[in-house]
Every structure is written in C-alpha cells, then in structure tokens.
Amino acid sequence: MNEECPKCGAKFSVTEVGGGGICGACREPIDCPYCHETVREERTTGTFISTLIKVPDSHLARYLGISDDDWEEMGAELNANTGNSGEMTYCYWFIVPEDTPEEVLHKTGWKTGQIIDDIPLDVVDN
Ligand SMILES: [Zn+2]
Known part of the structure; x- marks a missing residue:
C-alpha cells in the first residue's frame, strides 16, 4: 500500500512483515521514512516497514x-x-x-x- 505522509508530504510504501498471525495482534506504528513521524497505527501480528518513494516537495x-x-x-x-x-x-x-x-x-x-x-x-x- 502507498501512503502520503500528512506531516511532510513524502510518499512511501508500507510492507507488512510477519502479519496474518492468528493471535497476538497489537497496534503497530506506521512511520514516515522521511520525517520519522508516526502516520498512524494498525493492528498486526507483525511489524510495518516503510520505504520512501518520493521525497516531499520543498x-x-x-x-x-x-x-x-x-x-x-x-x-x-x-x-x-x-x-x-x-x-x-x-x-x-x-x-x-x-x-x-x-x-x-x-x-x-x-x-x-x-x-x-x-x-x-x-x-x-x-
Ligand atoms: Zn513525513
């Protein structure tokens, strides 16, 4: 899934790693890879890795x-x-x-x- 950071405008993709487990899901943060702010949280049994696609405009x-x-x-x-x-x-x-x-x-x-x-x-x- 692709995301746009509401704080800095960077575009990045989010990959879930180790998700899909049966139990033990908890809220994991999705962080902007550019400004490192937490964009939101989602329940998963894994973690989220975000990859920068486009740096924000000036x-x-x-x-x-x-x-x-x-x-x-x-x-x-x-x-x-x-x-x-x-x-x-x-x-x-x-x-x-x-x-x-x-x-x-x-x-x-x-x-x-x-x-x-x-x-x-x-x-x-x-
Ligand atoms: Zn950002």
Missing part, C-alpha cells in the same frame, strides 16, 4: 501550492525584500514569468507578470 513549493517540478519549469527568480536598510531580509517575492505553464497558472490563480509577495523566510531553504 517548503516553498508546498507554500505556493505547486510542485518542485512546476517551480523549476516556471524558472521564476526569487528576490529578497530587504526593506529600506538593505541589511535584513524581511520576505521574498518573485514575478510570475511570461512562460509559466498554463497548468500552474490555473492551479494557483496567478497571472503572468503578477508579483507574488510576502513569501515567509522559513519556507525558503537556502
């Missing part, structure tokens, strides 16, 4: 509601807003490029040439 992509591939295809350039002093970064912004795929525009409601502002620092990994 914080930025998830914040914007797109995938990393979308972001790359857009080729947008992220700019730091350093305010008046120019010393401290307050947030990030970018302009939606002319050749942004239609699908991305549809998904996000952006228009080409639009400025997407106020992107928090903590969604941008340096």
